[in-house]
Amino acid sequence: MSNKTRIAYMYDPDIGCYDYEPGHCMKPFRIRMTHDLVMSYGLYRNMEVYRAKPATDLEMTQFHTDEYIEFLKRVTPDTIGNCQQEALKYDISGDCPVFDGLFEFCSISAGGSMEGAARLNRGRCDIAVNWAGGLHHAKKGQAGGFCYVNDIVLAILELLRVYQRVLYIDIDIHHGDGVEEAFYTTDRVMTCSFHKFGEFYPGTGHLSDIGIGSGKKYAVNVPLRDGIDDDAYRRIFESVITDVMTCYNPEAIVLQCGADSLSGDRLGSFNLSMEGHANCVKFVKKFGRPTMLLGGGGYSIRNVARTWAFETAHAVGDSVSKVLPFSDYYEYYCPEYLLDVPRSNMSNDNTPEYLEKIRSTISERLRSLPFAPSVQMQDVPRESLGGAEEDEDMLADLDTDKNMDVRMTELQQDRHVENDNEFYDSDVEDEKNEHVATEPNNEEVSDEEMADAAEPEEDDKAETNGASTDEAPVHRSSIVRPSETSAVVLEDNGQPSGSTGPLPGTGNTATPPRSPQSDHPAPESNDAESAHSDNIQQASPPAEVN
Numbered sequence: 449m450s451n452k453t454r455i456a457y458m459y460d461p462d463i464g465c466y467d468y469e470p471g472h473c474m475k476p477f478r479i480r481m482t483h484d485l486v487m488s489y490g491l492y493r494n495m496e497v498y499r500a501k502p503a504t505d506l507e508m509t510q511f512h513t514d515e516y517i518e519f520l521k522r523v524t525p526d527t528i529g530n531c532q533q534e535a536l537k538y539d540i541s542g543d544c545p546v547f548d549g550l551f552e553f554c555s556i557s558a559g560g561s562m563e564g565a566a567r568l569n570r571g572r573c574d575i576a577v578n579w580a581g582g583l584h585h586a587k588k589g590q591a592g593g594f595c596y597v598n599d600i601v602l603a604i605l606e607l608l609r610v611y612q613r614v615l616y617i618d619i620d621i622h623h624g625d626g627v628e629e630a631f632y633t634t635d636r637v638m639t640c641s642f643h644k645f646g647e648f649y650p651g652t653g654h655l656s657d658i659g660i661g662s663g664k665k666y667a668v669n670v671p672l673r674d675g676i677d678d679d680a681y682r683r684i685f686e687s688v689i690t691d692v693m694t695c696y697n698p699e700a701i702v703l704q705c706g707a708d709s710l711s712g713d714r715l716g717s718f719n720l721s722m723e724g725h726a727n728c729v730k731f732v733k734k735f736g737r738p739t740m741l742l743g744g745g746g747y748s749i750r751n752v753a754r755t756w757a758f759e760t761a762h763a764v765g766d767s768v769s770k771v772l773p774f775s776d777y778y779e780y781y782c783p784e785y786l787l788d789v790p791r792s793n794m795s796n797d798n799t800p801e802y803l804e805k806i807r808s809t810i811s812e813r814l815r816s817l818p819f820a821p822s823v824q825m826q827d828v829p830r831e832s833l834g835g836a837e838e839d840e841d842m843l844a845d846l847d848t849d850k851n852m853d854v855r856m857t858e859l860q861q862d863r864h865v866e867n868d869n870e871f872y873d874s875d876v877e878d879e880k881n882e883h884v885a886t887e888p889n890n891e892e893v894s895d896e897e898m899a900d901a902a903e904p905e906e907d908d909k910a911e912t913n914g915a916s917t918d919e920a921p922v923h924r925s926s927i928v929r930p931s932e933t934s935a936v937v938l939e940d941n942g943q944p945s946g947s948t949g950p951l952p953g954t955g956n957t958a959t960p961p962r963s964p965q966s967d968h969p970a971p972e973s974n975d976a977e978s979a980h981s982d983n984i985q986q987a988s989p990p991a992e993v994n
């Protein structure tokens with residue numbers, strides 16, 4: 449038995465086809481660029497690549513309201529003119545425009561994260577990766593910050609079917625407001641966001657915002673200033689996460705790897721190198737908990753692709769060459785053609801004293817938590833969720849018995865899909881060394897003095913300034929806390945009671961967990977658009993609602 453980390457990597461080749469609108473900062477194409485690098489580096493050899501079933505509207509309403517999802521499904525650029533009132537209500541305008549295929553885009557993003565969570569639940573992988581996910585600003589009935597459907601909340605709800613305590617870590621430069629709000633009143637999810645604070649979208653994430661009710665002290669906010677560099681970030685990240693792991697002891701971790709915290713980002717103003725950003729992945733992986741890696745922001749797309757490819761390599765445990773292999777989008781990496789995002793010479797506005805104050809405040813708060821939070825500990829019905837493995841073994845036995853004379857049955861062939869795609873190697877190898885690297889290109893980013901985040905603490909704070917500059921200046925409303933809007937209400941005895949029972953506390957619509965059968969990948973994707981997508985296993989549709 450190998451103790452190599454088992455990776456389930458979610459990728460749908462359609463994701464790169466969507467375009468928010470011309471000139472929009474958010475470019476889903478960066479996911480395709482990332483995948484291109486991942487494949488060109490041959491990382492697929494040490495992980496399982498899946499094309500997840502897109503999330504259905506019913507699945508999305510495990511968190512979002514029926515009306516909001518129905519609107520997302522219905523609205524098109526042609527019909528938006530006739531439903532301005534609704535668009536206003538759901539904040540679908542400006543930075544969150546209606547574009548062709550909006551709902552399908554959301555379905556792919558959310559489907560990947562939910563499928564990743566379902567695989568972690570069943571113990572089918574150690575780390576699930578979905579770079580198309582991580583859209584942390586979406587609220588229960590409202591879009592925001594380029595996000596429409598909150599794949600992260602949906603994935604965490606899936607994880608809560610099996611795991612008692614889930615830790616959410618967010619290293620996007622923007623505060624992970626949608627996820628924090630959803631779980632603000634529960635101790636079953638601890639949210640921990642490292643973000644720029646002060647005159648910056650979404651305006652939330654003050655050090656003193658710590659959760660309410662039984663969620664009090666289970667929201668952790670690390671407000672940072674411009675120009676934070678690798679060393680400073682590493683120190684505070686490792687210190688806070690070590691305390692969180694000690695005091696909360698989560699059973700699963702979701703790490704949102706928003707890449708707008710990188711140096712040179714089009715919207716961001718931190719100064720992290722690729723290595724500094726990836727150190728978070730490396731550090732979290734060391735704890736050996738079931739972990740999900742998600743994308744998020746990131747607006748200098750070649751740097752996003754570099755970083756997420758590098759982080760995929762970290763997850764897999766492969767070392768990769770600094771010299772980029774030849775790939776479909778090779779010319780994007782000119783002139784240096786290196787796997788590197790260097791930091792700039794911008795100044796770091798986070799003084800050691802400021803960071804120490806944040807660190808010690810958070811540490812003190814975490815240490816006052818009761819060990820093993822007061823979550824309900826009754827049996828979790830793993831059978832209806834994770835019974836897939838036994839079912840599969842039984843199916844395999846029956847299959848073998850029935851096909852004694854057949855060398856490889858259909859079922860066995862299905863299970864060997866990922867091993868039959870080695871042709872891609874040679875294609876890459878042929879072209880690999882034809883290009884020579886040049887010096888990296890430093891990009892400098894302008895920055896701005898930000899407000900002091902370390903104000904006196906005030907528990908159960910209901911409002912913060914919603915001042916915003918970058919991502920979604922349109923929406924600057926004051927923050928309404930989850931008791932009034934998005935919070936997922938986790939019931940005291942809110943364990944799922946089987947595949948037909950309610951999800952833990954969502955209170956919206958009962959839907960079954962992701963199907964155990966989706967562990968049987970179909971042989972090939974039918975609509976392969978490139979050599980890359982030939983390597984994708986198609987996760988089959990879930991079981992019918994029963």
Ligand SMILES: [Zn+2]
Pocket residue numbers: 620621622706708744745746
């Ligand atoms: Zn962001």
